[in-house]
Each structure stands twice: as C-alpha cells, then as structure tokens.
Amino acid sequence: MxxxxxxxxxxxxxxxxxxxxxxxxxxxxxxxxxxxxxxxxxxxxxxxxxxxxxxxxxxxxxxxxxxxxxxxxxxxxxxxxxxxxxxxxxxxxYTPSFYDWYWLANTQRIMQRLFLAIQVVSEYSYGQRKYVPLAISYGEMLAVKQWFRQNFRQNIVNELYSDLHRLGSALENEDPRLATDLFNVMIGHNYSGWTVNQASADLNIGLDDVQFLRHDEMLAISAYARNFPGPLQQLFLPLFNESPLNRSAQITFDLYVKGLSIEQIAQQRRLKQNTIKEHLLEAAVLIPNKLNWDALLPADKRVALGKFYQGDPTSWEFNEDKATFYEYRLYQIYQGITDGK
CATH class of the missing domain: 1.10.10.10 (Winged helix-like DNA-binding domain superfamily/Winged helix DNA-binding domain)
Structure with missing residues (x-):
C-alpha cells in the first residue's frame, strides 16, 4: 500500500x-x-x-x-x-475535493444509511417485498426504516430520484469520477453494485484510493444534504455535526465565548478543569480563528514562552519549569498557526 x-x-x-x-x-x-x-x-x-x-x-x-x-x-x-x-x-x-468537510459527519454511517435507503426505495419502486436487505448496523437499519415509513406514502421514488439527480450533476461538475462511482456502487433491484476492483479498473485509480474517493463522495453528499431540503437531508440530518468540535467541546466553547472562566465552566458543567482545558485545546487546533488568543494566552505569557521555546514548534520538548502543559500546548498551537503551518 x-x-x-x-x-x-x-x-x-x-x-x-x-x-x-x-x-x-x-x-x-x-x-x-x-x-x-x-x-x-x-x-x-x-x-x-x-x-x-x-x-x-x-x-x-x-x-x-x-x-x-x-x-x-x-x-x-x-x-x-x-x-x-x-x-x-x-x-x-486521488486528489480529494470535499475533504474540507471532514468534520461534518461519520462517512461510514452516511454510507450505510444511503445504500440501504437506495436499495429499499429501488425494491419498493418495483413492488418487490421479498429481498435480502443490505447488512448494516442495527441502529442505522432502524433509522432507514423509520425514514422510509415517514416518506413512502409520498412520492418518495420521484423525490429521491430528483435529489440524487441534482447531487449527481454537482458531483459531475466537480469530478466526474465521484458521480460515476457513486451511481455504480449503489445496490438496487437486480443490481449488486461495483466491487472495489471494478471501481479501480473503470476509474483508473489505485485500489487503495477507492477508499479515499468514497470517503470524498460521502462528504460531498453530506455537504449537499446539509444545504438542500429533501429526502437525503431527512435521512442524514441527525448525523451531522454542528462544527468541527465534538458536542461537549462545543458546549464548553460556547460558554467560553460568553466570557466564563475555565473554573466557572467546570463548575457549571460539573466537569474537571483539565477536561475543560482539553476542550479549549481542541478548539485552538480546529477553529483557531474563532478564539480570542489574547484572553486565552495573554501576550506577556507568549513573550515569556517565546524566550525559551524557539524554532519549529514540532521540535520542542515540554519543560514543566517554564509553563503548565496546557500553556505549553496552547503556545505550540499558536506558533504553528502564526508560522503558517
């Protein structure tokens, strides 16, 4: 590999x-x-x-x-x-097109829901009730079942087709391989979908890159469904994340933005202060431009740390006499960002 x-x-x-x-x-x-x-x-x-x-x-x-x-x-x-x-x-x-949306959803769960939903609607459109459903996790299977029950009395076949048609056009404009693979890998009535080897051969990409291409497809579908109402949005909406932060870190970040101190947030959330610090470090890595760095790591502290920690931040070694590990990591992140890394 x-x-x-x-x-x-x-x-x-x-x-x-x-x-x-x-x-x-x-x-x-x-x-x-x-x-x-x-x-x-x-x-x-x-x-x-x-x-x-x-x-x-x-x-x-x-x-x-x-x-x-x-x-x-x-x-x-x-x-x-x-x-x-x-x-x-x-x-x-393979060069990804949608990896900037890496934080939006677990693409394995998106893929499971999508492929089973396509299979169910495809078999339904042919009036077929006896078929072997795609084997996916029980939780995702229940979610698809509930989605179908909520929609099958409507014109679900045409609505889903229209949704997929719009998505396919968008993918075709970005990278035709995304649309080609997506619509060939789906499982439907009397159709089993491409294997990895078939995708590799037809798309002229390496076997290993098929995985990365399909991850890209699922991020593209997630980004599309996040912004356009329709059957796909209904199916995937519960899986979408609000931001790059995990949910607990997002709550901490929202309280921090309101001006609460680490101690106050820890008390209000009944969490350890170290946990709150971990949340803020995650925010510093993932959404650095949304942080008030002068409040998080004051300029005088950065100057003091800068006298000891110099050069490439990845080469530094933590010294507990110079700062707490929290301050050290914050400064390391800050320098990595300001150095354009």
Whole structure:
C-alpha cells in the first residue's frame, strides 16, 4: 500500500500512530494537534475501517522495501527511495475535493444509511417485498426504516430520484469520477453494485484510493444534504455535526465565548478543569480563528514562552519549569498557526 507514503515526509519525522489515528478518526487533542502540524487534518476519518494489523503490516512492508525508516520513538521519514517513489506516484494519487468537510459527519454511517435507503426505495419502486436487505448496523437499519415509513406514502421514488439527480450533476461538475462511482456502487433491484476492483479498473485509480474517493463522495453528499431540503437531508440530518468540535467541546466553547472562566465552566458543567482545558485545546487546533488568543494566552505569557521555546514548534520538548502543559500546548498551537503551518 504505497499510497500511505503520501502521509509521510522526507524532511519531517512523523508519528506513525498519529497518521493511523487520523485516518481512523481517533480524536485526541494530541492526534488533532499533530495532524494539523503534518497538514493532514482534513484526512480525519478518511479510512475508518483500517485495522491496526493491516496498518502495521503496510508500514513494515514500506520499511522492508526501503521506502520508510522508523526510529525507536515510532517516528517515520521517507527515505530517498521513498521520496522518489512518492514523486513518481503523485500524479496518479486521488486528489480529494470535499475533504474540507471532514468534520461534518461519520462517512461510514452516511454510507450505510444511503445504500440501504437506495436499495429499499429501488425494491419498493418495483413492488418487490421479498429481498435480502443490505447488512448494516442495527441502529442505522432502524433509522432507514423509520425514514422510509415517514416518506413512502409520498412520492418518495420521484423525490429521491430528483435529489440524487441534482447531487449527481454537482458531483459531475466537480469530478466526474465521484458521480460515476457513486451511481455504480449503489445496490438496487437486480443490481449488486461495483466491487472495489471494478471501481479501480473503470476509474483508473489505485485500489487503495477507492477508499479515499468514497470517503470524498460521502462528504460531498453530506455537504449537499446539509444545504438542500429533501429526502437525503431527512435521512442524514441527525448525523451531522454542528462544527468541527465534538458536542461537549462545543458546549464548553460556547460558554467560553460568553466570557466564563475555565473554573466557572467546570463548575457549571460539573466537569474537571483539565477536561475543560482539553476542550479549549481542541478548539485552538480546529477553529483557531474563532478564539480570542489574547484572553486565552495573554501576550506577556507568549513573550515569556517565546524566550525559551524557539524554532519549529514540532521540535520542542515540554519543560514543566517554564509553563503548565496546557500553556505549553496552547503556545505550540499558536506558533504553528502564526508560522503558517
């Protein structure tokens, strides 16, 4: 799986677990921080089905092939051979169009609901009641069932067709491969949908990139459904996030914007102060432009920290004599942003 090479650098050592956790959307402040520093934050959740075993086997294979080198801290860099290989493959790598919406929804859940809903409506349009439904999680199956019950007495077939037609036109204008794959991978009456191998061959992209393309499709559908009323919006609306922050962090952020201190927020929410600080660190990483940095980390504190912590923020080492870890991480994030990283 040489496509993983795109997440590594020849000049910058990168933590292999951060890359794994980013692709699987394991959201810790550390993962979010380093993903931002590595400029791969928008890939959050792009490969949720990736297993630790497959990931480690791939990394070991890249090392054995001389494409990656790993130190004892589990940080990896491209070798000269790896950098050369990546350069050769760059023009053939799938370039996402909608990854800026990485925060909007869990694309696995979107995909499950979408494909079952399409199958149900397709079979319904043919009057078919006896068929094997797509195997998805029980919760998503109930959600689709409820959605269909609410809509089947209306002209659901035509309404869903119109919704998908508008979506398809938008995808076609952005990248025809998105529309082609989406409408060929769907399961319907007497149609089983493309396999990964078929998609790879017909779209002329690597097997590994099919996963990234389909994640892109689901983000595109989510962005569309978020903005346009219709059957798709009804189906997906409960899955959409309000912002890049998780729900608890968003509540904390809203209270912070109102002027409450960390202590006051912790007391009001009955949470530990460290939890509130984690929420604010998440906000600093994900929505830095919405923060009042002079209040969060006053200028005099930044000046004091700047006398000790200099150079590339990714190379710093925490010193508990100079600041709390919360202040250290805030300053590290701040410098990473102001340096254009």
């Amino acid at each position: 040489t496509k993983l090479l795109r997440f590594f650098s020849y000049h910058q050592p990168r933590r292999i677990r951060v890359i794994e956790n980013t692709l699987k959307s394991r959201r810790t402040v550390a993962t979010l921080f380093w993903a931002r520093q590595y400029r791969i934050l928008e890939w959050l959740g792009a490969y949720r089905s990736l297993t630790r075993q497959d990931y480690d086997q791939t990394i070991n294979g890249l090392v054995n092939d001389g494409l990656l080198m790993i130190d004892d801290q589990l940080q990896a860099k491209l070798t000269e051979k790896g950098a050369s290989q990546l350069k050769k493959e760059e023009s053939n790598l």
